[in-house]
Amino acid sequence: xxxxxxxxxxxxxxxxxxxxxxxxxxxxxxxxxxxxxxxxxxxxxxxxxxxxxxxxxxxxxxxxxxxxxxxxxxxxxxxxxxxx
Amino acid sequence: xxxxxxxxxxxxxxxxxxxxxxxxxxxxxxxxxxxxxxxxxxxxxxxxxxxxxxxxxxxxxxxxxxxxxxxxxxxxxxxxxxxxxxxxxxxxxxxxxxxxxxxxxxxxxxxxxxxxxxxxxxxxxxxxxxxxxxxxxxxxxxxxxxxxxxxxxxxxxxxxxxxxxxxxxxxxxxxxxxxxxxxxxxxxxxxxxxxxxxxxxx
Numbered sequence: 001x002x003x004x005x006x007x008x009x010x011x012x013x014x015x016x017x018x019x020x021x022x023x024x025x026x027x028x029x030x031x032x033x034x035x036x037x038x039x040x041x042x043x044x045x046x047x048x049x050x051x052x053x054x055x056x057x058x059x060x061x062x063x064x065x066x067x068x069x070x071x072x073x074x075x076x077x078x079x080x081x082x083x084x
Numbered sequence: 085x086x087x088x089x090x091x092x093x094x095x096x097x098x099x100x101x102x103x104x105x106x107x108x109x110x111x112x113x114x115x116x117x118x119x120x121x122x123x124x125x126x127x128x129x130x131x132x133x134x135x136x137x138x139x140x141x142x143x144x145x146x147x148x149x150x151x152x153x154x155x156x157x158x159x160x161x162x163x164x165x166x167x168x169x170x171x172x173x174x175x176x177x178x179x180x181x182x183x184x185x186x187x188x189x190x191x192x193x194x195x196x197x198x199x200x201x202x203x204x205x206x207x208x209x210x211x212x213x214x215x216x217x218x219x220x221x222x223x224x225x226x227x228x229x230x231x232x233x234x235x236x237x238x239x240x241x242x243x244x245x246x247x248x249x250x251x252x253x254x255x256x257x258x259x260x261x262x263x264x265x266x267x268x269x270x271x272x273x274x275x276x277x278x279x280x281x282x283x284x285x286x
Contacts, residue, residue: 061144073140078085079131 005084007052014045086147093151094245098162098238103175105234106163107193110180112156112230112246114190114198117222119156119246123149125203125219132207134278135267138260142216145253152246157188159242208277210268213261217254224250 001009018041024034049059057071058064064071076083112118126146133139164177164186172178179195190198204215227247234240269275276282 073137075136075139077130077136077139077143 004056007048007055011045011048011052014041014048017041018045086150092155092158093148094155094242096155096158096162096242098159098236100236100238101165101167101171102163102236102239103167103172103177105236105239106160107175107177107180108233109156109163109230109239109243110160110188110191111193112223112226113153113160113188115192115194115196115226116202117219117226118190118192118198119149119153119223120190120198121200121202122146122219122223123153124200125205126216128203128205129212129216132205132212132279133209135209135264137263138209138213141256141260145256148249148253152249155242155246159239160188161186163239207279209264209279210261210273213257213264216257217261220250220254220257224254 018038021034021038021041025031025038028034053059053063057074061072078084114120123146126142126149130139130142130146133142167175167177167186172181180189180191183189192198203219204212206212206215224247227243227250230243231240231247234243264278265273268278
């Protein structure tokens with residue numbers, strides 16, 4: 001597993017934990033433990049995303065800082081074997 | 085992966101309910117040239133596309149179509165607010181009401197439920213992009229037809245925005261087609277399917 005794939009997996013884990021907690025919060029919107037856990041996962045995910053984007057390029061439109069080239073449409077796209 | 089943005093791409097704010105108009109506009113949700121079919125078409129076709137830029141184009145336009153589907157639903161939803169039974173009848177919305185109340189169900193104006201048979205995903209980028217160009221024109225025609233029958237400026241404004249997007253998408257798909265053709269044999273673009281066949285050695 002490459003460093004890129006390892007970082008991506010850590011990001012996927014942090015984001016999934018945040019999202020899973022978000023579903024719980026949709027029906028328990030004042031649960032203090034869930035709110036704290038969401039914040040923790042979200043902060044971790046934000047930090048990992050910043051690192052991933054700075055090293056390997058944008059995950060969403062607009063995260064590309066360069067004014068010389070639009071790297072959004074570069075491959076591989078996420079469904080390709082080489083991207084996983 | 086997909087993530088929801090809690091806003092519309094363009095505002096929809098309709099003061100006056102109008103079930104007769106809702107019955108027509110719902111075609112751009114579930115009809116043969118509607119936004120649901122458009123989103124499913126491009127988001128399905130992108131896997132069979134060989135070139136990164138065009139994979140990106142299909143992803144981005146397919147995603148925008150999901151936002152358009154949401155706008156069309158917002159229009160229909162606001163046009164069917166607070167209706168009385170006699171208004172439903174007068175507006176010709178009574179048959180829809182029996183099946184779906186005022187819930188949003190993807191149907192054509194003619195009442196036919198949404199069908200994936202309204203689009204293709206062939207795994208051949210030239211066939212797919214030509215379908216996409218035609219689809220954008222057909223959707224543009226549908227919006228033109230809606231604009232001929234809709235008087236309310238609150239409805240016309242977002243419909244005009246959606247119509248303009250069809251034209252932009254047509255332009256971008258034309259460029260996508262050119263990008264793909266530049267990578268093929270200029271004497272015979274159809275000599276092989278870049279996704280399936282191996283290029284013949286020269």
